[in-house]
Amino acid sequence: MTTKATTTKATTTTATKTTVTKKAAAKKPATKAASARKAPVTAKALQGKIIQHLRGTQGTYEEKATPQAWWRATSFAVNEFVMAGLTDTQKTHSRYDTRAVNYLSMEFLMGRLLSNNLHNLHLFDVTRAALEGLGQNLDDLLEEEPDMALGNGGLGRLAACFLDSLATMNLPAVGYGIHYEHGLFEQHFRDGRQIERPDAWREYGNPWEVCRPESAQQVKLYGYVETRYEGATPKKVWHAGRTIKAVPWDIPIVGYDGANVNILRLWESRATNFFDWDVFNAGGYVDAQAEQAQAETISKVLYPNDETDAGKELRLIQQYFFCAASVADIVRRYRRAHGDDWTSFPKLVAIQLNDTHPAIAIPELMRVLIDDYDMAWKDAWGICQQVFSYTNHTLLPEALEKWTVRLFEKVLPRHLDIIYDINHQFLTQQVDAQWPGDDAMKQHLSIIEEGHERMVRMGHLSVVGSHKVNGVAQVHSDLVRTDLFPEFHELWPEKLTNVTNGITPRRWLKACNPRLAALIDQHIDADWPLHLDKLKGLIAKADDAKFQQAFMAVKRENKVDLVAEIHRLTGIEVSPDALFDVQIKRLHEYKRQHLNLLHILALYRRLLDNPEYNMVPRVFLFGAKAAPGYHLAKDIIFAINKVAERINNDSRIGGKLKVVMLPNYRVSLAEKMIPAADVSEQISTAGKEASGTGNMKLALNGALTIGTLDGANIEIAEEAGADHCFIFGLTVDEVKALNARGYNPYDFYDHDEEIRAVLDWLDSDYFTPGQPGALASIKHSLLQGGDPYKVLADFRAYSDAQRNVDEKYRDGTAWARSAIINTATMGKFNSDRSIQDYVDRIWHLKAYPRDN
Numbered sequence: 001m002t003t004k005a006t007t008t009k010a011t012t013t014t015a016t017k018t019t020v021t022k023k024a025a026a027k028k029p030a031t032k033a034a035s036a037r038k039a040p041v042t043a044k045a046l047q048g049k050i051i052q053h054l055r056g057t058q059g060t061y062e063e064k065a066t067p068q069a070w071w072r073a074t075s076f077a078v079n080e081f082v083m084a085g086l087t088d089t090q091k092t093h094s095r096y097d098t099r100a101v102n103y104l105s106m107e108f109l110m111g112r113l114l115s116n117n118l119h120n121l122h123l124f125d126v127t128r129a130a131l132e133g134l135g136q137n138l139d140d141l142l143e144e145e146p147d148m149a150l151g152n153g154g155l156g157r158l159a160a161c162f163l164d165s166l167a168t169m170n171l172p173a174v175g176y177g178i179h180y181e182h183g184l185f186e187q188h189f190r191d192g193r194q195i196e197r198p199d200a201w202r203e204y205g206n207p208w209e210v211c212r213p214e215s216a217q218q219v220k221l222y223g224y225v226e227t228r229y230e231g232a233t234p235k236k237v238w239h240a241g242r243t244i245k246a247v248p249w250d251i252p253i254v255g256y257d258g259a260n261v262n263i264l265r266l267w268e269s270r271a272t273n274f275f276d277w278d279v280f281n282a283g284g285y286v287d288a289q290a291e292q293a294q295a296e297t298i299s300k301v302l303y304p305n306d307e308t309d310a311g312k313e314l315r316l317i318q319q320y321f322f323c324a325a326s327v328a329d330i331v332r333r334y335r336r337a338h339g340d341d342w343t344s345f346p347k348l349v350a351i352q353l354n355d356t357h358p359a360i361a362i363p364e365l366m367r368v369l370i371d372d373y374d375m376a377w378k379d380a381w382g383i384c385q386q387v388f389s390y391t392n393h394t395l396l397p398e399a400l401e402k403w404t405v406r407l408f409e410k411v412l413p414r415h416l417d418i419i420y421d422i423n424h425q426f427l428t429q430q431v432d433a434q435w436p437g438d439d440a441m442k443q444h445l446s447i448i449e450e451g452h453e454r455m456v457r458m459g460h461l462s463v464v465g466s467h468k469v470n471g472v473a474q475v476h477s478d479l480v481r482t483d484l485f486p487e488f489h490e491l492w493p494e495k496l497t498n499v500t501n502g503i504t505p506r507r508w509l510k511a512c513n514p515r516l517a518a519l520i521d522q523h524i525d526a527d528w529p530l531h532l533d534k535l536k537g538l539i540a541k542a543d544d545a546k547f548q549q550a551f552m553a554v555k556r557e558n559k560v561d562l563v564a565e566i567h568r569l570t571g572i573e574v575s576p577d578a579l580f581d582v583q584i585k586r587l588h589e590y591k592r593q594h595l596n597l598l599h600i601l602a603l604y605r606r607l608l609d610n611p612e613y614n615m616v617p618r619v620f621l622f623g624a625k626a627a628p629g630y631h632l633a634k635d636i637i638f639a640i641n642k643v644a645e646r647i648n649n650d651s652r653i654g655g656k657l658k659v660v661m662l663p664n665y666r667v668s669l670a671e672k673m674i675p676a677a678d679v680s681e682q683i684s685t686a687g688k689e690a691s692g693t694g695n696m697k698l699a700l701n702g703a704l705t706i707g708t709l710d711g712a713n714i715e716i717a718e719e720a721g722a723d724h725c726f727i728f729g730l731t732v733d734e735v736k737a738l739n740a741r742g743y744n745p746y747d748f749y750d751h752d753e754e755i756r757a758v759l760d761w762l763d764s765d766y767f768t769p770g771q772p773g774a775l776a777s778i779k780h781s782l783l784q785g786g787d788p789y790k791v792l793a794d795f796r797a798y799s800d801a802q803r804n805v806d807e808k809y810r811d812g813t814a815w816a817r818s819a820i821i822n823t824a825t826m827g828k829f830n831s832d833r834s835i836q837d838y839v840d841r842i843w844h845l846k847a848y849p850r851d852n
């Protein structure tokens with residue numbers, strides 16, 4: 001294993017150890033550094049490994065092998081390097097008994113792994129060469145890999161980027177999640193409507209994962225709690241009604257440039273071996289099977305809701321299932337080295353809760369310490385508060401998780417007890433000390449919400465049980481302090497903090513945009529994927545005509561590639577000379593794809609009114625899945641597809657306008673769209689998008705943002721400079737003021753004739769011949785529905801900003817300059833910087849490069 005020997009390491013952490021591997025070679029000029037980075041294997045040797053796996057693992061041979069078999073054989077060959085790094089890393093961690101962060105997340109939206117692993121191991125070029133010699137094309141084989149879509153969108157993708165950064169920065173970390181049999185549904189369109197099909201990412205097995213049956217855990221559910229009065233304090237005993245087996249699958253997470261290989265541990269539910277043999281032998285084979293099917297339901301499928309709480313029993317069980325298994329695993333790892341001495345536990349263990357979904361881990365750790373290890377309440381609570389921290393991802397009320405007390409009583413009776421105790425202590429000690437005798441305040445802050453149906457507030461539980469709570473962009477964290485949890489902030493002024501999100505530049509620039517990466521390599525140090533601030537070196541090139549040309553030539557080649565992909569996926573022909581305007585993200589009213597749509601309708605109408613209407617030819621590209629039960633979101637997809645059909649086939653507008661919604665938006669599709677984007681649509685209602693990360697990916701790849709002052713858009717505009725973005729619309733404070741005044745969307749409908757015309761147009765059967773009213777729900781929500789996301793209020797400002805986009809695009813030099821400056825100034829949004837912020841403010845970890 002020689003991958004680590006050649007180059008500079010990530011030195012981004014507080015630890016001192018990272019610097020020792022720095023070589024004098026790092027001082028050499030950039031292009032030299034790039035070429036000095038040698039692959040850890042020759043093409044010839046790699047060919048041998050691929051053939052060996054093709055024959056020995058896949059049971060086929062060169063002449064007969066399918067592309068799938070070649071992809072598998074290549075993945076297994078690469079896995080030899082991955083596993084060697086994994087073993088070294090694990091040995092190092094256990095040798096030093098390191099403090100580690102355990103990142104608990106219901107979602108990890110990993111996408112494909114082969115290309116990423118090849119890049120991170122510096123094996124990409126040598127693998128391409130090896131496969132060429134075998135008559136295979138690497139790009140084609142990469143397409144054989146199904147996306148690992150174990151997440152809905154931004155939250156799950158953030159977790160995936162963080163794992164990449166943690167490994168790259170040599171930080172001891174384990175990701176914990178659920179091994180869903182079916183990830184996010186596959187999206188198809190039938191007559192323009194979204195159809196969902198199950199995603200079967202591992203139907204034929206997955207070459208990257210390793211099952212670890214020796215680390216399986218038992219998870220209990222249901223039953224009742226008995227109170228035993230034996231010693232000085234009464235003891236609670238949970239008699240569970242069911243026991244489920246949790247089986248871990250480990251996915252190795254390969255850091256960049258010979259860094260550590262961490263693991264993502266995903267739990268699969270199985271029926272226990274304490275199988276009811278009596279039932280079975282008495283002829284109850286079918287009943288026994290039904291029990292098994294029920295147990296295996298838990299990790300069957302990812303809930304496809306983004307930003308909405310499903311509130312279903314199975315969902316709570318999923319949450320508890322993976323938290324209980326993970327806490328047990330963390331405790332097992334600790335006890336392996338420390339036995340019953342718990343003093344080091346909070347020194348060695350940090351647990352990060354990715355949103356409130358894993359909040360049940362807090363009472364679960366309490367239960368384990370108190371019930372299983374006889375710890376006193378006070379000591380157990382002290383440990384929990386040092387160990388846990390929580391990331392808030394949303395202020396949307398429909399996303400704030402609450403469970404009925406009734407459901408808790410049924411599924412997790414012991415945990416309900418513990419939550420009551422936590423709440424009692426919190427209210428009678430902290431809250432009463434701060435606001436003596438204030439019962440209204442107690443009700444307001446209580447973990448239990450009173451009402452005709454009593455509820456457990458998972459957000460309050462998370463805040464009370466954590467030592468730090470962070471929002472995900474500055475404006476969002478400010479709103480968490482002022483609007484969501486102001487009293488908690490008063491009570492604990494140090495607890496609420498900010499960590500602005502980030503993205504890994506390895507996947508979101510180096511791997512997905514090789515042409516731009518190669519151009520950058522020619523001009524700055526080749527270690528920019530580790531130190532993304534170095535992109536600032538390109539600012540000096542922003543006015544250089546030759547560099548501008550080269551930069552825009554890369555963009556055009558990427559657009560040509562995307563044109564072919566669009567044609568392959570939809571049959572629609574678009575021109576790479578048009579402006580590519582991209583909105584890719586989950587379909588949600590707050591993200592306002594319908595604002596984009598209304599503007600497209602306005603442009604179409606202007607063109608029909610005046611065929612000479614002066615505009616740069618533009619292709620509006622969309623990618624978005626809607627939650628299957630979110631009817632308005634699905635109607636917006638339908639409307640975009642129907643409007644697209646009409647516009648794309650209208651010869652009167654001379655190809656000036658095209659609209660394409662690509663099906664099945666996911667990580668691997670994002671990787672194709674982002675390098676080809678000219679404009680990035682980030683048009684959420686101010687105050688609603690916590691951060692966004694799609695905005696960072698697009699700007700990093702040289703797209704100009706048209707956006708509201710929301711989430712990380714604000715910080716992106718600060719970094720790039722207002723001249724290089726198109727900021728429009730109501731601010732957070734203006735939205736608040738509008739709400740306070742009373743917002744009436746008819747003010748805009750009645751007084752803006754273009755708004756009125758396009759809304760009425762949607763209501764006709766112009767876009768759905770023979771089906772008048774098929775698109776009526778959109779107008780309805782914007783008028784009678786009160787337009788909760790202020791689409792009409794922002795329409796005119798948006799349209800004006802789009803006019804500015806058009807004008808700037810005509811000035812090729814100005815555009816190229818802004819595009820370069822966007823790429824050059826996105827260093828802040830490296831997820832390594834986010835992780836460093838977590839390390840400094842919350843986790844206090846040290847880096848441990850592997851010894852070997």
Ligand SMILES: *Cc1c(COP(=O)(O)O)cnc(C)c1O
Nearest residue numbers: 153154585666667670692693694
């Ligand atoms: C980055 C990403 C997202 C998040 O996009 P936003 O624009 O921040 O909502 C969602 N889905 C996929 C596949 C992504 O890669």
